[in-house]
Amino acid sequence: MKKTLTTLLALFAVFALVACGNSSSQNSEKKSSSAISKMPEIQGFTYYGDIPQNPKKVVNFAYSYTGYLLELGIVPATYSLDLEKDSPAFGQDLENATQLTSSDTEAIVAQEPDLIIVFSTDENIDQLKEIAPTLVIEYASSDYLQMLTNLGQVFNKEEQATAWLNQWDEKVAEAKKDLSNVLTNDTSFTVMDFYEKNIYLYGDNWGRGGELIYQSLGYAAPQKVQEDVINKDGWFGLSQEVIGDYIGDYAVVNVNSGTKEAASSLKESDVWKNIPAVQAGHVLEVDYNLFYFSDPMSLDMQLEAFVKAVKEANN
Amino acid sequence: MYREAKLPSQKNKPNHIWLVFFTILFLFLIGWYLGLRFGAISYSHQDLIEVLRHPLRNSKLQDVIFDLRFPRTIAAILVGAGMAQAGAIMQGVTRNPIADPGLLGINAGAGLALILAQAFIGSMHYSLIILVCLLGSTVAALLIFTLSYRPRKGYNQLRLILAGAMIATLFSAIGQAVTLYFNLSTQVIGWQAGGLSQINWRMLSIVTPFILLGLLLAQLFAHQLTILSLDETISKALGQRTLAMTISLLAIVLLLSAASVAIVGTVSFIGLIIPHFIALFVGKDYRKLLPLAAFAGATFMLWVDLFSRIINPPTETPINAIISIIGLPCFLWLIRRGKNL
Numbered sequence: 001m002k003k004t005l006t007t008l009l010a011l012f013a014v015f016a017l018v019a020c021g022n023s024s025s026q027n028s029e030k031k032s033s034s035a036i037s038k039m040p041e042i043q044g045f046t047y048y049g050d051i052p053q054n055p056k057k058v059v060n061f062a063y064s065y066t067g068y069l070l071e072l073g074i075v076p077a078t079y080s081l082d083l084e085k086d087s088p089a090f091g092q093d094l095e096n097a098t099q100l101t102s103s104d105t106e107a108i109v110a111q112e113p114d115l116i117i118v119f120s121t122d123e124n125i126d127q128l129k130e131i132a133p134t135l136v137i138e139y140a141s142s143d144y145l146q147m148l149t150n151l152g153q154v155f156n157k158e159e160q161a162t163a164w165l166n167q168w169d170e171k172v173a174e175a176k177k178d179l180s181n182v183l184t185n186d187t188s189f190t191v192m193d194f195y196e197k198n199i200y201l202y203g204d205n206w207g208r209g210g211e212l213i214y215q216s217l218g219y220a221a222p223q224k225v226q227e228d229v230i231n232k233d234g235w236f237g238l239s240q241e242v243i244g245d246y247i248g249d250y251a252v253v254n255v256n257s258g259t260k261e262a263a264s265s266l267k268e269s270d271v272w273k274n275i276p277a278v279q280a281g282h283v284l285e286v287d288y289n290l291f292y293f294s295d296p297m298s299l300d301m302q303l304e305a306f307v308k309a310v311k312e313a314n315n
Numbered sequence: 316m317y318r319e320a321k322l323p324s325q326k327n328k329p330n331h332i333w334l335v336f337f338t339i340l341f342l343f344l345i346g347w348y349l350g351l352r353f354g355a356i357s358y359s360h361q362d363l364i365e366v367l368r369h370p371l372r373n374s375k376l377q378d379v380i381f382d383l384r385f386p387r388t389i390a391a392i393l394v395g396a397g398m399a400q401a402g403a404i405m406q407g408v409t410r411n412p413i414a415d416p417g418l419l420g421i422n423a424g425a426g427l428a429l430i431l432a433q434a435f436i437g438s439m440h441y442s443l444i445i446l447v448c449l450l451g452s453t454v455a456a457l458l459i460f461t462l463s464y465r466p467r468k469g470y471n472q473l474r475l476i477l478a479g480a481m482i483a484t485l486f487s488a489i490g491q492a493v494t495l496y497f498n499l500s501t502q503v504i505g506w507q508a509g510g511l512s513q514i515n516w517r518m519l520s521i522v523t524p525f526i527l528l529g530l531l532l533a534q535l536f537a538h539q540l541t542i543l544s545l546d547e548t549i550s551k552a553l554g555q556r557t558l559a560m561t562i563s564l565l566a567i568v569l570l571l572s573a574a575s576v577a578i579v580g581t582v583s584f585i586g587l588i589i590p591h592f593i594a595l596f597v598g599k600d601y602r603k604l605l606p607l608a609a610f611a612g613a614t615f616m617l618w619v620d621l622f623s624r625i626i627n628p629p630t631e632t633p634i635n636a637i638i639s640i641i642g643l644p645c646f647l648w649l650i651r652r653g654k655n656l
Contacts, residue, residue: 081498082498195501195502195504195505196441196444196502196505196506196513197505197506197508197509197510197512197513197580197633198505198510198512198631228629236630237630237631238629238630239354239355239512239624239628239629239630239631240383240512240513241354241355241356241379241383241384241629242355242356242629257437257438258433258437258438258499258502259438259502260437260438261438261439261440262438262502263513264440264441265441265513265514265515265517265518266513268515268517269378269382269383269515270373270377270378270382271378271379271382271383274375274378
């Protein structure tokens with residue numbers, strides 16, 4: 001008994017030593033020649049180590065911001081959600097990227113990153129910041145457009161950010177004019193998706209088209225959605241019984257191949273069929289894979305898809 | 316008085332059966348009534364009566380009460396009855412107090428089948444989902460029974476329990492792997508948490524025959540189950556063909572629980588809590604235990620479903636969360652109280 005215990009302890013000690021050895025050797029080799037970012041003070045941004053201005057190898061776990069990085073010309077070496085890789089907006093950009101989670105410490109080290117980007121809610125920040133300089137971003141600490149400016153400041157690409165924002169404003173104004181014969185500012189939209197046992201609604205900062213419809217284009221949300229979704233958590237699980245109260249002039253339903261038939265029983269029910277928007281044919285099915293994020297690259301394509309869907313519904 | 320004549324398990328059990336029956340009946344009726352009236356929207360007594368008088372006249376009221384709440388309360392009744400009775404039968408057949416339909420791989424088999432179908436077929440209509448789940452449960456149950464049966468040596472309960480636990484674990488592990496690999500968690504999490512939302516008359520029409528048939532057959536086999544549950548030697552000495560009986564009873568369990576799981580998703584604990592609770596009052600006589608357990612299970616599910624709708628309206632709470640919160644303390648209390656557990 002005593003012998004086994006000693007052996008175990010010895011083994012444990014060896015492991016601990018090896019582990020320490022590893023991390024210290026990583027620390028010493030992170031010196032690189034490239035310029036260091038100004039690291040501006042931004043609400044919701046925390047920096048650990050010297051953030052490079054032109055990172056060569058970015059390990060990115062803040063999946064909401066992948067499209068922002070791509071827009072600024074920074075191609076992450078890793079991704080975390082299949083939604084990033086499959087996004088029609090990102091195209092082939094992430095073709096050579098590896099999928100990692102923030103607990104894959106060894107695989108992250110093997111990437112030899114010069115920058116790691118994570119959400120502030122990540123549990124592994126302490127380990128990650130030992131591996132490479134780490135940028136921690138609090139989700140939704142700034143709105144979806146300001147985030148582009150913020151990241152532009154960090155990576156010294158403010159001009160690119162401003163250029164995109166300016167053309168975005170023009171594009172949005174054009175689209176609104178284009179749709180003005182069918183939609184007014186008071187036209188209300190409900191952003192949602194369906195699963196077999198659940199119905200979810202989304203607010204104006206939770207992806208799925210919310211930013212585009214409520215913030216960029218400035219269309220209205222039904223009173224109930226404003227109260228229960230936008231003014232509260234940003235997303236909301238709903239009972240089928242009251243779904244009619246939450247649907248405005250249009251319903252924007254996010255679907256992909258995995259959810260196309262979900263909630264068929266709801267769609268066969270009178271409760272659904274008697275909703276005015278449903279009777280008017282104002283249910284817009286949009287591609288979940290495209291509408292999931294709200295970054296510049298996704299927004300560009302979402303706007304086109306949205307305009308097309310609204311026009312089709314009104315033909 | 317009757318000191319000699321009673322079975323050991325019935326010792327010191329006064330005749331509470333009718334009291335128990337009427338208590339359950341009372342709770343059942345109240346539960347059903349409240350279940351129809353309350354939810355994301357609350358209706359008045361008059362509204363409810365009006366709809367019940369003219370169930371097919373279209374109105375906003377009828378759309379909710381008759382098209383949504385009626386099927387889901389009936390589903391709660393059938394599923395509660397089916398799962399409680401399936402649990403009681405499992406405990407009798409395996410002579411093991413902690414057996415439940417999960418040991419026959421029902422949840423795990425249906426879950427794995429659903430996940431595989433989601434991964435390879437994609438989104439499915441609910442009738443296909445029910446079919447896939449039934450198929451999965453059946454395959455798992457057959458596999459478990461085959462593993463626990465050995466040619467010439469026959470079958471034994473302990474091997475059934477071990478094979479069941481093993482296959483269930485294996486299937487859920489494979490299910491998790493596939494879920495992760497194909498990123499299906501958002502699609503299947505609702506099913507795993509269990510719920511009676513989005514159940515309609517058509518879904519009911521698919522599973523009701525299975526559950527009713529199972530409930531009926533179980534009554535016919537109840538006396539044989541009492542004998543089987545005693546002891547292998549005793550039941551054989553009493554002239555029972557134990558293997559044939561075991562297979563028939565397991566088939567009933569499969570019928571009851573596979574159909575239940577197919578419409579509500581994973582349900583746990585009902586098959587464990589309810590039979591033990593009823594056994595406190597009626598002992599291990601399955602002719603009384605089975606019908607009462609079914610009735611109590613139905614009542615329990617009605618209340619669970621009601622709570623799932625009114626705890627945080629208009630959001631629905633998954634039923635397994637509620638079953639665990641109500642059920643586990645009850646179960647622990649039962650374990651401390653009951654002497655024959």
